[in-house]
Amino acid sequence: MHFHPGAHIRRALRPLMLALVLFAPAAHANGDAAFIAARDAFSAGNRQAFERHAAGLQSHVLASYIDYYRLRLDLDRASPDRVAAFLEQHAGTLVAQRLRSDWLRQLAKAERWSDYRAEYALLPQSSPTPEADLRCHALRARLDAAEQAALADAKLLWATMDEPPSACLPVFAALFDAGRLTEDEVWLRARRHMEVRRPGQARSTLALLPAAAQPPAGALDDIVGNPTRWLDRQPANFSITRRGRELALMAIARRARSDVRGAERSLEVIAARFSAEERGYAFEQLGWQGAQQHDTRAVQWCRSADDALQGEDALAWCARAALRATNWKMVRDTIGRMPQALAEKPEWIYWGGRARSATGHVDQAHAAWRRIAGEPHFYGLLAAEELDQPHRLPPQATAPSVDEIRRAEATPAIARALKLFELDLRTEAVREWNWAIRDADDRALLTAAHVALRHKLWDRAINSADRTTLEHDYSLRYLAPMRSDVEPHVHARSLDLSWVYGLMRQESRFITRAKSSAGAQGLMQVMPATGQWVAKKIGLNGYKPSQIADPDTNLLLGTSYMRLVLDSLDDHPVLASAGYNAGPGRAKKWRAARPLEGAIYAETIPFNETRDYVKKVMANAVLYSLVFGQQNSPALKQRLGTIQPGPGALPDDPI
Structure with a gap:
């Protein structure tokens, strides 16, 4: 019999190793709980409670946030050296960007314009663009240094900033006083x-x-x-x-x-x-x-x-x-008077082409449509159809390898975002995710999308894939999660699967717990009053308002409402999309006294949100039909059809 000291040590350590394995999840959870408690204490301005909860979080994946909270609590009396040390330690992170912005506001408040100019020069000027108040403080700092070019830049800001914050008022006053x-x-x-x-x-x-x-x-x-x-x-x-x-x-x-x-x-x-x-x-x-x-x-x-x-x-x-x-000459002339930036928007390129075609300038119309044909939006699809170009998905990009996905997942910014999502700190998580991919190339964006897919962060997968410029994966851009749950509801109500997914993508980006400022909830963003009305209509006995966010209940209510709205609106998906968003009564009210082209109806919806919504839902439906490989799926113009005049809203319309 031979004695193996290594085996003996392993046997002796086995209980300790087992204890460590069992302890690790608990420690992990306790660390997360401590982070949440420290964050809450920071929000309340309670320094003592913050330090108590923050102790021991030095190795937490969100330790940089703890460092940020600690310095932020002291920022009004922090030394420039302490701020500089933080910015150096956390260089390239979102919290460093936030701290530098906070510090700049502190410098502006103290009117330390020389220091402000030096610090502002270190702030990235794109991805993202500095906030409006920081830009105005920067102009004021330049005016303090008698920099003449600052007046010209201030005039440009005056012309382009619709809602200037109070920080801009001294700059505009200087413009007025200077006769500019x-x-x-x-x-x-x-x-x-x-x-x-x-x-x-x-x-x-x-x-x-x-x-x-x-x-x-x-x-x-x-x-x-x-x-x-x-x-x-x-x-x-x-x-x-x-x-x-x-x-x-x-x-x-x-x-x-x-x-x-x-x-x-x-x-x-x-x-x-x-x-x-x-x-x-x-x-x-x-x-x-x-x-x-x-x-x-x-x-x-x-x-x-x-x-x-x-x-x-x-x-x-x-x-x-x-x-x-249908006054095409006036359409053409009015578009011709628009500032270039407005006239170059896809809607006015398309309608400018239609106006030129209707007034006998077909070659000019085709030239306009070619500029946007094939782009993945409402007017890119319509322009392609005007040119008789079939809709095709771009070539599928090569999927990232498992190793690429794991490496991306382990990058500090993505890891922080994933942890924030895990802790249900969605606002911070989205900011961290967007920061992580702000300068990413197509390959990195698609890899990030696969990371999101792996973690069932459907909205982040779509958002990341949507940003690619040359390499594309439309199965990620037009993601169809939970299809086995969605399809039975769609088939039971004889709905078009691509239209339902197009609407869900626009409503919630498949965030199951999404809640709008108006109170709409869930995958299909059902309003509480609408949920109760639909439940009564379909005989959903025992329905309780608390069930509205349950994914399956939400799908039942949402698809049932789509069917009810569709039935009340001539079985027309454009009207039904408008009705789903703004209420069936409004969708009916917006019809004309004569038949109206569906695209014109959509473009003349009075509510900005609903107009954008309807166009996106209808374009999404076409693109989902391509992703699903649906044969003989109707083109966008066919889906839009003609909107016929009709009577007013249903007497029991819930919205």
Whole structure:
């Protein structure tokens, strides 16, 4: 018999090794619990509790977050050396980016502009772009150094930033004081703020003007609250000042949002008091709001605006009004007046092509469509069909190897994101994931998508695969998870599988616990009231609102609602998609008094969210049909069809 000391030691250590194996998951879970507790203490500003829970987390995968929380609690009294040490230790991480942004705000608050300039130069200027307040602080720091080019950059910011934070106001004041902003520009910007119900922004903008030119206290809020009453109370001589006329125009524009014909009557009474430009602006507003309300006079109001038709929203809606009237010459001319960035959007490239084709310029139409044909979106698909090009998926990229996936999974940023998802800290997890793939090439993006797939993070798989530029995997872009659960519901209600998946992709990206700000829940984003209504309709006895997020119950309610909406809306998927998102009553209301091309109906939906939603759902359906290999699947134009006039909403419509 031979004595083997190694075997003897292994036998002796076996109980200890077993204990370590059993202890590891518990320690792991305890570490996660401690992290959550430390994070909560940080959020509450409780330094003592934070340190108690943070002790022992130095080796946790999220240890960098603990370091960030600790420094963030002390940032108002931290030394530059301590901040620099943190940034060096965590260079290239999301928490370093966040800390540098926080530190920059601290420097701006203290007006340490020289230090701000030096630190801002180290902040990445893309992927992602610095936040608006940091950009404005940077301009203020440059103005403090008397850098002349800063004024030109500030003017560019003025022209491109729709919702400037308060940090931008000193920069804009410097522009005005330097004579780089005119009174006309200030009033034009204030008009745009009031158009979208931002009286606070308008007030801040108008504060640039001399005190005598500014509106009286409360005037802007009164105009937003009750524009008709405000107009009725104006003195006979209101128009002798620029301020009086501008406020009256704002009131007319505001009234037009809810009562465009009433706004027209208000304008008729006082139109002679305005300059030609001011009258043109009033008609621009009538045209814009009338087009959104599908008023038949919108085309005439847009024409009456003449050269004052300049706002991007107004131009887009005047083009839509012309589309709805099938006035192709006006469609072409209105698109021709759009700023280049707006005219280059796929929708206006496509409709510009349609307008040219309808007015006898077929070669120009084909040239326009070729620019976007085949792109994976609503208008790319329609352009391809105009050119008789069949829809085909791009070549499938080679799948990453198991080793590639494991290596990606082990990279620190992806590992942090996965842990945050595991801890149900979804907002932080998505930020970390996006940071991890911000500069990734196609191969790395597809590998990240496979990592997400492995962890059933369907939305991250789609998001990552969706970003590739040359190598593509449409089975990841148009992922169809839980198909064995979805198909029975689809078949039971005689629905189109590709349309159902196209809608689910848009609704939730297959996040089973997704919850919208409005309260919609689950895979199919069913509203609680809708869930109860559908449960009653289909005889789902014993249904409780708490069941709405259960995936199978959510699929039952969602697909049943799709069927009910489809049945009530001429069995038309465009109307049903609009109805699913905004309510069947609205989908019916948006029909025209005559038959309307489905694509025109979709493009003229008044709600921005629903318009975008319907176009994406319908395009998704085509692309899913390709991924599923469905033979003889209808083309997009065939799916869109024609929208027929019809009666109003169902009396028991739940939305």
